[in-house]
Amino acid sequence: MVEALSEMHVEAARIxxxxxxxxxxxSADIVFEFSTLDGKVKLDLITINPKHNQAFLLHSETGSDKVDVLKKMLRYVQDYKEKENSYTIQWVAKGETELNTSYFRASNIMDALQKLYYGRDMNTITVFSVVLNPIS
Known part of the structure; x- marks a missing residue:
């Protein structure tokens, strides 16, 4: 039992x-946030932009256990650029004046905005534009 648990941790760390x-x-710019929801493991993959020190959701997955959800996330990051649209969002944080530009991969504009607002009050960011980038 302990050996199997150890192997699971090693596999999770590798993935x-x-x-x-x-x-x-x-490693300072990525957060693997695990939670349990209805007996499933949920993983929110969060990236931190070092320029403006803001955290945004890259993607969420659910799975039967930690290794399963990590494998699903790995598959997502390996091919999300081919499956999702690219969006550019220009925004300003409340109390600041500098216009920031962030890029998101999402299936639609609402998903892109949800990734921008992930984990924060919507009143803390003012969005100036959301642009669907041309397919290259």
């Missing part, structure tokens, strides 16, 4: 590293 490497992010 997390593979996701991080695939995205080209430093």
């Amino acid at each position: 997390q590293q593979e996701i991080q490497d695939h995205l080209g992010l430093r």
